[in-house]
Amino acid sequence: MASYVVLCRAKSNNCQTPKGSVGKTSLRNSKSSNYHICQLRLIRVSYQLTYPQANMAVNPKFAAHVFAVNGGSRPVHTLELYLDFVCPYSAKLWKRINEDVIPHLQATKPDQVEIIFRQLIQPWHPSSTLVHESALAVEKVAPGKFWEYSNALFNAQKEYFDVNVVNETRNQTYQRLAELAGTVEVDKDSVYKLLHIADKPDGDAYNIGNQVTNDVKFITKAARQVSAHVTPTVFFNGVVENSISSGWTLDQWKEWIDNNVI
Numbered sequence: 632m633a634s635y636v637v638l639c640r641a642k643s644n645n646c647q648t649p650k651g652s653v654g655k656t657s658l659r660n661s662k663s664s665n666y667h668i669c670q671l672r673l674i675r676v677s678y679q680l681t682y683p684q685a686n687m688a689v690n691p692k693f694a695a696h697v698f699a700v701n702g703g704s705r706p707v708h709t710l711e712l713y714l715d716f717v718c719p720y721s722a723k724l725w726k727r728i729n730e731d732v733i734p735h736l737q738a739t740k741p742d743q744v745e746i747i748f749r750q751l752i753q754p755w756h757p758s759s760t761l762v763h764e765s766a767l768a769v770e771k772v773a774p775g776k777f778w779e780y781s782n783a784l785f786n787a788q789k790e791y792f793d794v795n796v797v798n799e800t801r802n803q804t805y806q807r808l809a810e811l812a813g814t815v816e817v818d819k820d821s822v823y824k825l826l827h828i829a830d831k832p833d834g835d836a837y838n839i840g841n842q843v844t845n846d847v848k849f850i851t852k853a854a855r856q857v858s859a860h861v862t863p864t865v866f867f868n869g870v871v872e873n874s875i876s877s878g879w880t881l882d883q884w885k886e887w888i889d890n891n892v893i
Contacts, residue, residue: 634781639680691891693850695777698733698746708744708892711866713751713859716762717792720784721818724877729782731881732888748781750850756806758791759846761826765808768825769849771779773817787811801828833876867891 712728714721722771728746736744750766752759755890762784770777789795805826821889825842833839865875875887 638755641863656820661853664777693770693846695774696748696750698748698778707748709746709866709868711749713749713854713862713864713866715751715753715756715759715862716766716781717756717759717782717788717807718753718862719788720877721862722788724865725782725785727877727879727881727884732884735881736887736892740888743892749854751854751859751864752847752851753862758796759800761796761804762788762791762808763850764826764841764843764847765812765822767818768822769812769845770863771825771843771846772812772821776812776815776817780812782810783815802826 639679646838690699714725733746750763752763754760766777766781766784769780774870790807791804799807805823805828809819809826810822812822828841829839854860863877867873867875876883879887
């Protein structure tokens with residue numbers, strides 16, 4: 632049966648799942664926030680997802696993270712890329728995927744692969760959180776520009792390495808990131824508004840975050856759930872593919888694709 636997994640904030644006993652759903656599985660249950668997975672027949676797929684493979688699902692709010700090669704029906708295979716915007720090896724893999732692998736797949740394996748970019752913040756890069764926040768802000772403001780902005784971030788990643796941010800305030804770094812969003816025709820003021828941190832407490836709240844803080848928490852939980860820690864990490868059809876390297880040539884990718892995308 633064809634199915635598609637989405638996340639719902641409703642408590643399980645209050646879920647308004649449409650008639651014809653294929654079931655739901657408890658994911659999280661707490662007083663502050665309750666989640667479950669509703670498998671709805673929204674988009675036809677060639678496999679039925681189950682809870683252990685939930686990492687292959689994408690919350691609709693993060694739909695811009697998905698690149699369906701050649702844009703056809705939902706593909707057979709899923710390639711997930713856990714990358715950090717300020718990780719040099721992530722940038723290397725991103726460049727190879729976008730410049731070589733995607734065109735190759737479009738030409739030879741149309742509609743057979745879905746590529747999902749999973750943002751993975753690396754805490755030993757202090758600017759990592761800020762840079763990832765900017766991508767989440769762009770996705771809110773202009774979802775269709777997320778992939779292009781991600782490309783701009785990887786190309787400009789050295790601008791956000793330690794030595795280039797150490798003397799900036801947090802909001803100054805956000806301002807530079809908003810300016811970068813403007814270079815791909817995203818409203819920079821709207822992006823900055825989502826990122827800006829107030830310098831005064833909200834009542835007794837001092838760690839007030841910004842308007843993408845909850846999204847940061849979500850992507851962090853998603854990565855921890857599947858034990859993705861190192862960048863880059865690649866999943867193929869829900870399983871870690873340790874053979875894939877950021878240093879692969881296109882010929883190495885072609886060989887792997889021929890052996891696995893069948």
